[in-house]
Amino acid sequence: MIRPLARKVPATVVTGFLGAGKTTLVRHLLENAGGRRIALIVNEFGDVGVDGDLLASCGAAGCKEEDIVELANGCLCCTVADEFLPTMQALLDRPNPPEHILIETSGLALPKPLVKAFQWPEIRSRVTVDGVVAVVDSCAVAAGRFADTPEMMAQPEHDNPLEEVFEDQLLCADMVLLNKADLLDAAELDRVQAEVAAALRPGVKVVRTTRSAVDSMVLLGLSAAAEDDLATRPSHHDSEEGHDHDDFESFAVTLGTIADPEALAERLTAAIAAHDILRLKGFLAVEGKAARQVVQAVGARIERWFDRPWKSGEEKLSRLVVIGQKGLDRSAIEAIIAG
Template identity: 60%
Template sequence: MTTAARVPVTVLTGFLGAGKTTLLRHLLTHAGGRRIAVIVNEFGSVGIDGALLRDCGIPGCEPSDIVELANGCLCCTVADEFVPAMSALLDRVPAPEHIVIETSGLALPKPLLKAFGWPGLRARTTVDGVVAVIDTAAVAAGRFADDPEAIDRERTADTAIEHDNPLAEVFDDQLLAADLVVLSKADLVDAATLAGVRAEIAAHARPGVGVVAAEAGHVAPDVLLGLTAGAEDDLDRRPSHHDGALEEHEHDDFESFVVAVPEIDALDPLLQRVHDATVAHDLLRIKGFVAVRGRPLRAVLQGVGPRTAATYDRPWRGDERREGRIVVIGRTGLDQAAIAAMLRG
């Protein structure tokens, strides 16, 4: 079977809260009739991102086109979760014209790319490209952009230094696997800062990798799709911190939990509580939805570091309980009771 006959697959990677789901929703909205199927992998027990995509109301995007895998990171569950899900999509009639995989923010891309060499997938798919979504403001602040060479120099100079920095490794692996880097939330920084982040990313990415800036996930489908990278045959040019190892990693440095929030009177006080809890407990990510009294639409919360925002996405259905669900993600050892109390007020 030739490459042209294979279904192209785009792997959408990026750190926690980088804007992958926003980018994907924009892609589905402007698909132009393409039959696009989506696999969403999330960290945590409540599939907020999958629900947002299934409920998007985009013409031509059916709930059955969205497959959610929430039982573990794809790079750790290739055989048990990913390959069966891909096979089921490929067996559909008609088959998708393109498949997009939105990985969790903790996923290492390379083990996933290796899975496309499996006999059941290699003859039927090709990795059109790996798109890394980068939070421009976060990188500008240095939160997830540690310099591995600087860490190595510090290791040599001081044997007592703490070297374990899994966030930096994940960030590097995602960036070094990319065929295209999207600088999301570019409207949150000024022109000089954006230029600096663009230069920094270009310097760390592989030669020839494109870097584009985006606001609200607005990137044209023809920019994201049709890269024809054939990444499954190009693994040697995509270095990883885990090359030569077992290609396994643990997520014991992170934990997540869900906070149920009763119907609230207004959004602003909740957003302030989310901000305060994030700062007080150094949270990485908050996402979820809540019910606002007197509002027929569901409010969707997004928090990355100290930045929080809320939008209304769809009406509450008659069979739904008007109760919020907020997913909290942070480093292991969170004081869950204290955080939940702060969020509930």
């Protein structure tokens, strides 16, 4: 008897700029997995893993810690051979391999080099890119975060690293989630959708979402086989041998127990405004509280909530990750945050 060829394991690449809502989307998908075995690879820019920790502690049936692989301190688009491929092989070689793989990239990662890695002989016959999903922060687009300023356009050879990363993520997408739609009025949202749609390949669907909520059966069944049509997914970096992130940097700020989290939030807002911080996130040890507090900031918007009790023996530290364009004044930012 001739056995049929094994079906390739589908993988979904979740891309999107810093703070767009990728981790929220991944958590939503895990919570609505419909019983499927899903493995997750999380990549972050910086040496502190916040998103993977949040997903591992979310308590959903699909959030088993052994199914979450965190690759910190770098972007997958730069480390496919050293980190991504061995990780994929390890997942596929499990006695009970996953039925679907989710890959949440760093907010500064280019998705095309990652999709190209699926052509490598070691995994090509075993896994396929079911789809590339780009999560877009509608508010950031409406505020012109990714647009060229008149001053930049006047420069003869100007470049805008934020715009290039954002456009590369859109150009590789099979579906786009226009997230945080509830924070804009109808006219603003229509304008943002038109701006985003103008940058997309033909046929790419745009879905408006609030807190990244979307039908998981649709998103995890795109059947795009993206690794087979890379030529239709242009990139600003197609002519480059590699890609680095010299335009961006990150660092961690470690604090003790926080007596007044409200006052800290005010200082964070001040630091973000004064130094144009793109993303700030982390965990706080709040005085008198048995649970750790999560801090998530994108622009001037800061969210805080308690996610889980501190574990037995876990060091109760407050640690925040700061991400911005190259040239951040670390000492000045740390002084503002410390108060």
